[in-house]
Amino acid sequence: MIEIVEREYGITDGLRLVLRNVNGHIRMKGYDGNTIKMRAEKKWGLLAPEPKIKVKKEGNFLKIEATHKKTFGISLGGSSVNFDIFVPKTVEVEEVDSVNGKISISDVVGVLKIGSVNGSIELENVEVSKVGNVNGPIKAVLRAVRNDVKISTVNGSVKVSLPRNTDATILAGTINGTVSAEGFEGIALTGKFGPKSLSAQLGSGKYSVNLSTVNGNIEIKLI
Secondary structure (H helix, E strand, C coil): CEEEEEEEEECCCCCEEEEEEECCCEEEEEECCCEEEEEEEEEECCCCCCCEEEEEEECCEEEEEEECCCECCECCCCEEEEEEEEEECCCEEEEEEEECCCEEEECCCCEEEEEEECCCEEEEEECEEEEEEECCCEEEEECCCCCCEEEEEEECCEEEEECCCCCEEEEEEEEECCEEEECCCCCCECCCCCCCEEEEEECCCCEEEEEEEEECCEEEEEC
């Protein structure tokens, strides 16, 4: 069975968004508007309970969460929720979490924390603080670095593009893979640039950009 849920939520000064999902993708895009727009596609099998979407306002936080009820301790028939979210560019995203689904975020000014288990993460034209994944690759094109950044996964590759005018110290390392860099011509690499690690200072090195994976390659590109 399939049901489409569409909602809009007004914003206030200092509002932060929290979005959590299990079984389904999250697509989030920043836009020039004044409401948070949510479109959710709920799917569930004939024998499975219908998934629920909980929306709660707590202080300056708007929390949206998909929940799946189990019958006799197990899920029957399977259920999922796919989120498409439009976020005003003035809203800061506090947290985006997913289990068993892809996360893609674009044109969002600030995201503090992104976490995933069993799914890929793709970020385009965003600013982030912490991105963590287990069993999935991470690809990030950062619009700017204005705070410390940590991007890590366990089983998957990490591909990160940074503006050339970034003021940051980059530290990258992998255990079972290689580290490669593109666009660093004329920039001094400090420390070790070996097959599995890299350290380099961009500009004043004001912030830190830490990239890591256990099983996978790391690619860093200056744009």
